[in-house]
């Protein structure tokens with residue numbers, strides 16, 4: 082048994098410390114250390130040696146609050162790590178959160194042929210063989226790594242999300258690209274939505290996709306689905322996101338205008354946020370608008386990774402009823418094209434795709450809907466992309482202004498009632 086003394090953190094001395102030793106590409110091992118005298122750097126290396134007998138571990142790393150990796154090679158550096166860790170524990174205690182274990186990432190000394198000059202361990206596995214050792218990336222330019230080191234490392238190196246930690250439950254739906262599952266993330270106890278897409282692509286492309294997805298960590302908006310991580314296993318990528326218990330809008334039949342108005346406000350805010358990050362959604366449609374019983378509305382499946390979009394497009398080349406005419410005709414895609422899809426998402430696509438290109442835009446019947454709503458949809462669906470409202474105009478449109486009251490209860494009650502109805506129609510399980 083190992084004992085630990087914590088200098089200034091005497092209040093923590095009696096607590097058990099759980100050190101989570103992350104194993105490249107295959108989960109983690111939790112090691113419980115009881116409070117007491119000195120935990121030495123060598124003790125940690127000893128335990129790592131038992132967990133990873135094949136590797137010669139000379140150091141390990143931990144992550145600071147920015148996700149930057151800090152190397153520990155001595156007792157001094159160990160103390161600094163423990164000080165930092167206990168300050169985060171105190172914060173978690175004050176906020177009434179669950180105490181996270183101290184995560185460490187062993188750094189193995191590699192033979193020269195396998196040396197990874199960037200210190201990156203890429204969380205991908207190649208091809209059909211069950212190759213479990215870390216795959217090393219030497220081909221990434223070092224400047225691009227520096228630029229985004231924290232996020233990139235978060236995704237690539239620490240395997241925050243991995244298959245071993247996930248228990249798949251129900252299938253939430255199939256799309257053209259893949260299947261979405263409701264899943265349980267065992268270490269955190271969180272329920273996730275995991276989208277699994279089969280992609281037969283090279284390791285290089287896998288790495289490119291992973292680095293392109295890093296921007297999702299930066300997306301921080303209550304109108305955008307939360308991103309928890311992504312990983313490749315063999316020829317499939319799993320993308321883990323927040324689970325929305327109301328599902329997507331496509332399964333709801335008729336949405337009353339006062340509810341739709343609030344949903345539209347959230348969608349416009351989500352799109353405006355993405356556009357501010359220079360991200361075009363590229364797939365605005367009801368199945369990519371998710372709702373929950375808390376009344377939140379969030380966008381998902383936006384095209385942050387060109388390579389992922391391209392790789393999926395190789396197996397599925399398609400148009401859909403929500404695409405703007407200029408896109409169906411293969412012309413340039415821009416914010417205006419997202420705006421069209423926003424408009425058509427809020428009316429049933431009545432016309433055939435060809436009509437959208439060749440004929441007048443469909444309009445909503447004024448006798449059934451309010452004037453501001455019909456005007457909003459008509460403006461979003463102007464044939465000429467430039468005539469559609471710009472992002473700032475969307476937020477100022479009377480229809481959006483009218484419903485921009487932050488009233489989540491309206492959506493929440495409607496989602497709950499609709500789920501209730503669906504359940505009663507389905508009958509007992």
Ligand code: ATP
Nearest residue numbers: 253254255256257258261274323324325328329368
């Ligand atoms: P496409 O592949 O053309 O984008 P799609 O959006 O219907 O079509 P998927 O993105 O694979 O297909 O999603 C399938 C279904 O899974 C969705 O229609 C939605 O109902 C459900 N779903 C997706 N993400 C979540 C989530 N985060 N929470 C709850 N349900 C989700």
Ligand code: MG
Nearest residue numbers: 256368369382
């Ligand atoms: Mg989708």
